[in-house]
Amino acid sequence: MKILVTGGTGYIGSHTVVELQQKGYNVVVVDNLSNSRIEVLDNIEKITGIRPEFYQFDLSEQEPTFRFFRDHSDLAGVIHFAAYKAVGESVEKPLLYYRNNILSLINILEGMLDNGIAHLVFSSSCTVYGQPDELPVRETSPIKEAISPYGNTKQISEEIIRDTIRAFPQIKAILLRYFNPIGAHSSALIGELPLGIPNNLMPFITQTAIGKREVLRVYGNDYNTPDGTAIRDYIHVVDLSEAHVAALNRMLQNKMKNNYEIFNLGTGQGHTVLEVIHSFEKVSGVKLNYVFTGRRPGDVEKVWADTTYANQELGWKAQRSLDEMTLSAWRWELRLAGKLNE
Numbered sequence: 001m002k003i004l005v006t007g008g009t010g011y012i013g014s015h016t017v018v019e020l021q022q023k024g025y026n027v028v029v030v031d032n033l034s035n036s037r038i039e040v041l042d043n044i045e046k047i048t049g050i051r052p053e054f055y056q057f058d059l060s061e062q063e064p065t066f067r068f069f070r071d072h073s074d075l076a077g078v079i080h081f082a083a084y085k086a087v088g089e090s091v092e093k094p095l096l097y098y099r100n101n102i103l104s105l106i107n108i109l110e111g112m113l114d115n116g117i118a119h120l121v122f123s124s125s126c127t128v129y130g131q132p133d134e135l136p137v138r139e140t141s142p143i144k145e146a147i148s149p150y151g152n153t154k155q156i157s158e159e160i161i162r163d164t165i166r167a168f169p170q171i172k173a174i175l176l177r178y179f180n181p182i183g184a185h186s187s188a189l190i191g192e193l194p195l196g197i198p199n200n201l202m203p204f205i206t207q208t209a210i211g212k213r214e215v216l217r218v219y220g221n222d223y224n225t226p227d228g229t230a231i232r233d234y235i236h237v238v239d240l241s242e243a244h245v246a247a248l249n250r251m252l253q254n255k256m257k258n259n260y261e262i263f264n265l266g267t268g269q270g271h272t273v274l275e276v277i278h279s280f281e282k283v284s285g286v287k288l289n290y291v292f293t294g295r296r297p298g299d300v301e302k303v304w305a306d307t308t309y310a311n312q313e314l315g316w317k318a319q320r321s322l323d324e325m326t327l328s329a330w331r332w333e334l335r336l337a338g339k340l341n342e
Helices: 011-022 040-048 062-071 087-092 094-114 149-167 201-210 237-252 273-284 308-314 322-336
Strands: 002-006 026-030 053-055 077-080 119-125 172-178 180-182 216-219 234-236 260-265 290-293
Touching (some): 002 011, 011 026, 011 040, 077 237, 087 149, 094 119, 094 149, 149 260, 172 237, 180 201, 180 322, 234 237, 237 260, 260 308, 273 322
Parallel strands (some): 180 234, 216 290
16 A cells, blocks of 8 residues: 655654555655755665655645645555644744645645545644643643644644544544654664754754763753653654554554544653653763753643553554663764764
């Protein structure tokens, strides 16, 4: 079966392409390479022995997107990752985020409808929950007002998909609300590759350890948590990618209970920022130079997932430990620096 992966040269997208190909799917990648590199395709091919079919264009542009779907009406499904994702940048450039993230989704849905393509797996986010009233967060937890334009694009996208399915029940969608993906493939051939200043904790840790950055800033050590630093549900990117394959299989095997389903993807366990730092120091043997600084505006204090529903319905469960996550991220950073000794 042929599957479109948008944003397939990006961090989560590339790992999901690998998992799909290893499960026998024929993968087509569309990416505008605004936040990724074409060389990722070489490394996907090294891992799987298969180079995915690749098209470079911007999905927020209607004409090339519609042309692509006309030419690929044999697609069995779409996994939609392609989006801008930097929370801070979205506050500074909200219209850029709304134009890119919302228009690309609308174009994809119209392309699917016009060409009889019925299955969509959508990359959503735990940002839709804001600071939850209760922990762990369930899929039925209230959606809070978004604290950033990025988060709002995920909320709006979920609503667009829901409303489209109500009007066109021939389309089915599974929305996956990610918690905090970190880590890299065990081969160290693909991983998180931020262009410019990272937006996530793990690249800051590995870049500080390798010497690209002088100091790691920890934002806030006065939260109401065991060590004062913020708590997140960190999940290994390969576990996350395997969940996408499970969601796709659920759709294609007609096991969905509704045309529109939502699942939390996390480990079900929260870790503080300091716990992640200490795990990294243990597995790498590198002492990190970190300092505490003030809280960042808009940061949630603590959040982790209740993954019971995903575990039961998808037949999926995150398997990899925090130490495995931090070690794989370090091996990826070492390979980028040409210092990985196999």
